[in-house]
Amino acid sequence: MILIEQLRNIAVFASLSDSSLHELSKHMELVKHPKGAIIIRADKVEPNFFVLEKGIARAYCNGENQEITFWFGQAGNVLFSFNSYINNRPGYENVELLENSTLIQMRLNDLFSLYEQNLEIANWGRKIAEQELIATEKRLIDRAFKGAAERYQEFITQSPELNKRVALKHIASYLGVTQVTLSRIRAACK
Template sequence: MEIDQVIDTIYNIPEVSKVNLKKFITEVSYPKGHLLMEANKVIPHMYFIKKGIVRAYSSGINNEITFWFGNEGEPVVSMNSYVNNQPGYENIELLEDCQLYKLETDRLKKLFNEDIHIANWGRKFAERELIKTEELIISRQFKPALERYKDLIKDKPDLLKRVQLGHIASYLGITQVSLSRVRAEIK
């Protein structure tokens, strides 16, 4: 997905503001398996996915819990680093070779003070991330695994072709055996 589409998906801003924002966005590429962000570290930048897929996970004593997948057009950000300039709690792993757009958060915050349109874009960005987090929490708390799986098929159907079933099971909060049962129930 091209950067203009990514910016416009979050919030439409005047062309002059978009040009100013894009001055500070660079393209980077990393291979599958690369750890883009590490837990317990302040991450001074954010990304938008041009091509590829990533997962966010937290590590427990004996396991990893996947709690988010991102693909083309989506932002990748440690919200605790972005908002509070404090270490994040998530690890972000690339599940495919990825092309990303990188933006330093300090530079973005300076742009917020210089351009009200970019400031509004940043507000819309944060609002969208908050809503995604609320939806995730509500889904995990109140929906059974079958319904969460159906939501995943509806919202991100390509994940099932691109992501290991173990990561999908972890995301749904179930074992791979339970995921097999859920998948059989749908067929």
């Protein structure tokens, strides 16, 4: 159980009334994990939904000889195994904390029950999925229209915090290039 005042500071909860926030908070708890912790594992149904209260995280898939980072989370972002959340099936992604972090944690089953009971919370969940959807689609389109150098410039402009705190190898795969290519891009614009 978490205090409503604490949730009010987190942007993702801004649209909710006190009463809905209270309903949610009953099922939430605060957990801490150290840097390097893997909080979601591929091939396992993850029963929890998280909000990153403090810290940063990355989601990645394991390929044959490489790891691809395809998502970064910062304080205030929601964090869940897409396939567990949406289809109740094992996910394809691992989520690793890149710093010592604090997470708000809630059972998916509790969240799903609230979706079936509370109209405001159901619409809140809808908007979360919609915002993630539009961000993901924009990234897909950017891959087609923008070169790797331009995507990198945009990344450091729009996510200066991540740029400071995340290893370049993770940024490289997030941008869809190898680390060598990213090094070349960085060398070219010095």
